[in-house]
Amino acid sequence: MTQPAMRQTLRPVPAVDGRDPADTVVRTRLVEIVVPVYNEQHSLERCVRELHAYLSETFPYDYLITVADNASVDGTWEVATALAAELAPVRAVHLDLKGRGRALRQVWGASEADVVAYMDVDLSTGLEAFLPLVAPLLSGHSDLAIGSRLHRGSAVVRGPKREFISRTYNLLLRATMAAKFSDAQCGFKAGRTEVVKRLLDEVEDNAWFFDTELLLLAEGSGLRIHEVPVDWVDDPDSRVDIVRTVLDDLRGMARVARRTLAGRGGVDLPDRVRQAQVPPGLGWQTVSFAVIGALCTLAYLLLFLGLRQLLPALAANALALGATAVFNTAANRRFTFGVTGRRDALKHQLEGGLAFLVGLVLTSGAVAVLHAASPDAGRGVELAVLVAANAAATLVRFVLLRVWVFNPRRS
Numbered sequence: 001m002t003q004p005a006m007r008q009t010l011r012p013v014p015a016v017d018g019r020d021p022a023d024t025v026v027r028t029r030l031v032e033i034v035v036p037v038y039n040e041q042h043s044l045e046r047c048v049r050e051l052h053a054y055l056s057e058t059f060p061y062d063y064l065i066t067v068a069d070n071a072s073v074d075g076t077w078e079v080a081t082a083l084a085a086e087l088a089p090v091r092a093v094h095l096d097l098k099g100r101g102r103a104l105r106q107v108w109g110a111s112e113a114d115v116v117a118y119m120d121v122d123l124s125t126g127l128e129a130f131l132p133l134v135a136p137l138l139s140g141h142s143d144l145a146i147g148s149r150l151h152r153g154s155a156v157v158r159g160p161k162r163e164f165i166s167r168t169y170n171l172l173l174r175a176t177m178a179a180k181f182s183d184a185q186c187g188f189k190a191g192r193t194e195v196v197k198r199l200l201d202e203v204e205d206n207a208w209f210f211d212t213e214l215l216l217l218a219e220g221s222g223l224r225i226h227e228v229p230v231d232w233v234d235d236p237d238s239r240v241d242i243v244r245t246v247l248d249d250l251r252g253m254a255r256v257a258r259r260t261l262a263g264r265g266g267v268d269l270p271d272r273v274r275q276a277q278v279p280p281g282l283g284w285q286t287v288s289f290a291v292i293g294a295l296c297t298l299a300y301l302l303l304f305l306g307l308r309q310l311l312p313a314l315a316a317n318a319l320a321l322g323a324t325a326v327f328n329t330a331a332n333r334r335f336t337f338g339v340t341g342r343r344d345a346l347k348h349q350l351e352g353g354l355a356f357l358v359g360l361v362l363t364s365g366a367v368a369v370l371h372a373a374s375p376d377a378g379r380g381v382e383l384a385v386l387v388a389a390n391a392a393a394t395l396v397r398f399v400l401l402r403v404w405v406f407n408p409r410r411s
Contacts, residue, residue, distance in 0.1 A: 029138050031190075032064045032113035036103040037121050041075040047121045048083050048090060054127045055089075061138065062089075064113060068103035069094045101210025105203070108196050114138065116196055120187035126231035133228050134190050142226035143195045144218050146181060147188030153229030162234060169249060177216060177253065177260075178334070181225050184212040188230060195223065195269070202267050208245045209252035216256050220266035222340040266342050285402065288336040293394050296328045300390070301383065313367050313382060318360060325356035328397075329405075337406035351405045358400070359393030 033051070037044055048065060055063050067080040069092065080092035095103055108116045115137045119125060125147050136142040149156045150170060156163075166185065173179040189211060191199075196214075199221070205213050218225060259265060303320035311319070329352030333339045339348070366389035370377055 029115070030062045030064065030113040031059075031115045031117060031134055031138075032066060032107070032111050032193075034066045034068050034104060034107045034116065034118040035121050036068045036070060036100045036118065037072065037076055037080070038070040038098060039072045039074045039076060040121050041072070041079050043121055044076055044079045045083060047123055048087070050123060051119075051127065052087055052090065055130075059131065061134075065090045066107050067092045068107050070098045070100065070103050071096055099206040099210075100208060101203070102206040104210060105200055105206065108191075108193070109200050111193055113193055115190055116193050117190035118187070120235075122235040124232050124235050125186065125188040129188065129228050129230045133188065133226075136226045137190055137192050140192075141224070143223035144191040144215065145189065145226040145228065146183060146215070147186045147230040147232075148181075148183035148227045149186050149230060149232045150182045151227060151229035155229075155231045157232070158234030165246065169246070172253070173212065173216075177257065179216060180219060181215055182227060184215055186230065186232070191218075198267055198269055202264075204255070205252055207248060209249050212249065213252060213256055217265070217267065220260065220340055221269060222266065222343070223269070263342065266340065268343060285336050286398075289332060289398050289401075292328060292331045292336065293397075296324045296331075297387070297390055297394075299327075300324045301386075304383075304386065305379075308379065308382075313371070314364055317363050317367060317386065321360055321363060322356065325352065325359070328352075329355075329401075332401055333406065337401065339406055348405055352401065355393075355397040355400045355405075358396050359390065362393045362396075363389040365389075 033055075035044075035047065035051070040047075044067065048067065051065060055065075065087075067083065067090065069077050069080055071094075077092070077094055080094075084090045084092040093103075093107055095106060104118055115134050117130075117134060119130075129147055133145045133147060137145055148154060149158075149166065166183070170179075170182060170184060173184055185208070191214075195218075199214055199217050202217055203210060203213050215225060256265070300320050300323075303323055304316050307316035307319055310316075326349060329349055330345075333345070333348055363386055366385045367382065370382065370385050374381070
């Protein structure tokens, strides 16, 4: 991917206590905060000074504020360079092309900080949430963190139109993409730099859908996304083209869905940047497994009835059972046991195949015994016997998946 031309104004970054970094033997963790801007000459200085003052007084880590100018045509670049010349932990970066995602890709991809973050220039999100946002990333507990306006602990002031659009969009993500995060587009996000850089290689969007695509990719890779409640006040001067943004987001969702269906919904990450996941509890596993099992049983019975018109009972049973077994393992892997990403997916399918064989033996044996005892048994009796045999096979499958295939204690 060809990157846009970029120029920057940069000064050394001192420690929070004002000492020169050359005099400090061990520096604290570094957080880089990007403020993407386009034609914001009137609000940029207020934002940067307020952010700098807040961080210098309250933030316990080293920080760098990077103003990323997205090809502004007003005096934004002049304001940014003046701030960078005056304030030590501030730098300015200019890109020749527009796009918030493009700016974040450029700055995050070149960052040497431990954690990278960004926030909107209007500071709609209360800065009190910034330390809770980055703390779990600096501790290694989580991989990405987002501010959520839809969190029950958030205090949000905005108009009904934006509220409706935001809730509808996030509901669509949950319904169609199985997203677990609650607010994809709040302009208040952070991530561990080594993780973010790996994800950037696969993110295609350079505009407003960039955030959503990054989160979907992270979730599909099995990474932890931490959410914090925020105080958020709508900016009445926002110049976001809502209609265009909505259409771009829908196109982005369709593209990510196609990539996910093609088996490219996540990235492979080194073990050192992956975090252990707490497996869902037995209660949830039982409910999820039962729902998936009911759907698979219905699909199995429909397939069996269709194939039975063409094949003997044993052959129809084997084909119908095999076709639904792959989906059953994949669905339980994702929803019942909370395993995401491509890693070990093939191994899980092969191990799940043992459960398929158990089910095949039980159901085929039940059909064989039925036909031996009653050669003239009708289709209804066959189905009843298969349902009973499948119930026994389902119990065996659940035990195998829980104690063996998806056991978190396996090395």
